[in-house]
Amino acid sequence: MRTTLLLAVAFLAAAPLSAQTVVIRAGHLVDVENGRVVDDQSILIEDGRITAVGSRVVAPDGSEVIDLSDSYVMPGLIDAHTHLALMEMDGADINDHGSYYYASLIETTAMRVAQGTMMTRSMLESGFVWVRDTGNNGNYGDVTLRRAIQGGWIPGPNMVAAGRMIAPFGGQFQMQPEKPDLGEPEYFYADSRDEIIHAVRENVHYGATFVKLIIDNQPYFYSMEDVKTAVDEAHAMGVGVMAHATTDQGIRNAIRGGVDSIEHGFGATEATLQMMVDYGTYLVGTDFPAARIGERAFERNRLRNQMAHRLGVKMAFGSDAVYYEEGKTRGEQTLGFLDSYVAAGLPNAHILRMATMNAADLLGANSGRVAVGRNADIIAMPANPLENIHALRDVAFVMKDGHVYKRDGLFRWDVPTKLNNPRRKQPRGNMLLQNRD
Numbered sequence: 001m002r003t004t005l006l007l008a009v010a011f012l013a014a015a016p017l018s019a020q021t022v023v024i025r026a027g028h029l030v031d032v033e034n035g036r037v038v039d040d041q042s043i044l045i046e047d048g049r050i051t052a053v054g055s056r057v058v059a060p061d062g063s064e065v066i067d068l069s070d071s072y073v074m075p076g077l078i079d080a081h082t083h084l085a086l087m088e089m090d091g092a093d094i095n096d097h098g099s100y101y102y103a104s105l106i107e108t109t110a111m112r113v114a115q116g117t118m119m120t121r122s123m124l125e126s127g128f129v130w131v132r133d134t135g136n137n138g139n140y141g142d143v144t145l146r147r148a149i150q151g152g153w154i155p156g157p158n159m160v161a162a163g164r165m166i167a168p169f170g171g172q173f174q175m176q177p178e179k180p181d182l183g184e185p186e187y188f189y190a191d192s193r194d195e196i197i198h199a200v201r202e203n204v205h206y207g208a209t210f211v212k213l214i215i216d217n218q219p220y221f222y223s224m225e226d227v228k229t230a231v232d233e234a235h236a237m238g239v240g241v242m243a244h245a246t247t248d249q250g251i252r253n254a255i256r257g258g259v260d261s262i263e264h265g266f267g268a269t270e271a272t273l274q275m276m277v278d279y280g281t282y283l284v285g286t287d288f289p290a291a292r293i294g295e296r297a298f299e300r301n302r303l304r305n306q307m308a309h310r311l312g313v314k315m316a317f318g319s320d321a322v323y324y325e326e327g328k329t330r331g332e333q334t335l336g337f338l339d340s341y342v343a344a345g346l347p348n349a350h351i352l353r354m355a356t357m358n359a360a361d362l363l364g365a366n367s368g369r370v371a372v373g374r375n376a377d378i379i380a381m382p383a384n385p386l387e388n389i390h391a392l393r394d395v396a397f398v399m400k401d402g403h404v405y406k407r408d409g410l411f412r413w414d415v416p417t418k419l420n421n422p423r424r425k426q427p428r429g430n431m432l433l434q435n436r437d
């Protein structure tokens with residue numbers, strides 16, 4: 001009891017203000033880019049940004065010193081494929097419709113955002129400082145969560161939001177003729193090129209910063225020309241485009257249409273993966289554990305990951321965690337997806353790059369590296385994640401934009417008494433710059 005109290009007091013006294021200068025003494029700094037550890041480094045942070053890294057950084061007068069000399073320090077984690085306002089509960093499955101159809105029918109967006117506040121917090125607690133949320137959030141539930149986090153009203157990672165997923169009629173659900181609209185607002189039906197342009201614009205107007213296309217979930221796929229229509233419209237605003245695609249043909253349509261990332265990509269052949277290398281398209285593999293998708297699908301994905309790694313496909317970590325697992329928070333569940341890449345034999349350094357710098361580059365986030373000019377998104381843990389990826393399960397320190405949210409394994413967040421107004425209007429110009437904030 002006494003120890004806990006003392007710890008809490010120490011934490012209070014040390015909680016940094018945003019404009020404060022902070023120096024982190026990093027005993028072991030994990031250089032994810034080169035896959036090595038550099039000992040006895042110091043990180044200088046001013047106004048939430050890293051301004052110096054090295055062995056001879058002097059702490060300016062009055063700066064706060066955070067002692068992580070016994071820890072492994074690295075850039076904060078990024079999940080490029082989340083659904084933070086969706087949780088499939090066991091027993092909610094109705095036939096082959098998938099329980100997310102059921103969730104979209106019975107839950108209001110408000111209820112899903114309430115659930116989402118629990119999940120955004122758990123993600124930050126597990127070390128995720130940025131996420132790209134990829135739809136299935138009702139009526140812009142992800143944009144609501146992002147604004148609440150931005151305003152400091154709830155704790156969570158910085159977010160890139162997809163808004164409503166743009167899809168041909170029916171979205172990812174099977175409709176019946178008397179109720180054709182039940183797939184909306186979860187999906188934004190857009191079949192003609194004009195409808196696709198309208199869907200992109202309406203999404204951006206309501207707060208999407210990275211639109212998502214559903215390419216091949218119906219017998220009628222989006223063609224290369226359809227994809228290009230969406231990409232031209234979105235890229236002109238600096239908004240990225242991701243494509244849900246699982247068939248080889250669908251993946252090829254999306255790559256040739258110019259999307260920034262392929263989500264899932266389960267059915268990609270070697271030639272298609274090579275096409276991704278040629279076009280510079282990211283693969284966000286969403287590699288579910290075998291316990292969830294079965295040994296056969298797991299093995300298919302494992303071989304796909306080996307091939308993608310061998311060919312040099314740009315790979316970014318994205319989980320697609322959407323379901324409830326008793327005894328685990330969403331953040332803890334998400335970390336479990338990293339095991340799929342260990343099973344594929346990918347080097348730990350590569351896996352760490354996927355979940356830091358590669359994902360940051362895909363999102364356009366000024367994060368993913370402990371380097372001068374980057375936002376101070378930093379985590380620390382007792383063991384070396386380059387030796388064992390499971391070290392990430394014991395993240396004891398989390399800093400996002402220079403603010404400490406977790407220290408000595410204790411998560412702490414105070415209800416603000418000074419409120420910011422979250423941005424409601426989209427900034428003009430290059431929207432990707434918004435992701436850099």
Ligand SMILES: [Zn+2]
Nearest residue numbers: 081083134320
């Ligand atoms: Zn998904």
